[in-house]
């Protein structure tokens with residue numbers, strides 16, 4: 030059987046590193062940080078780790094966080110902000126030395142959620 034994106038990526042430990050480094054960058058981005066000022070970042074990081082694990086195809090992980098539409102619908106997130114989000118993700122993935130093919134696959138997967146995040 031083909032390896033899942035989760036296995037190719039290196040499992041939970043690598044996802045944990047990705048999300049931690051990712052939100053560190055996001056919180057330094059002037060165009061994004063304001064949205065997270067009231068958020069419980071420990072919770073966001075934790076939920077995002079399970080969301081990513083499930084999205085990458087981990088069979089043992091079930092996302093139990095809030096509904097993505099409910100969480101994002103009142104934030105008026107723009108396409109430009111979503112693109113910044115993807116840009117940071119792409120940079121971290123490159124820093125982690127992941128293969129380009131895998132990076133493209135991940136960015137495409139995340140981008141497939143744009144319609145439930147962007148409401149402007």
Ligand code: HEM
Pocket residue numbers: 061064065067068069072073076077080093094095096097100101104106110111112114139142146
């Ligand atoms: C510009 C892009 C984005 C911004 C500005 C953003 C912003 C936020 C904020 C402010 C929260 C915390 C909400 C709260 O605690 O009430 C949050 C939570 C979350 N976001 Fe996003 N988000 C973005 C994109 C995404 C994407 C692309 C995904 C998934 C593919 C995602 C998944 C999540 C998850 C799983 C949570 C945690 C939900 C929970 O606490 O149960 N977000 N986001």
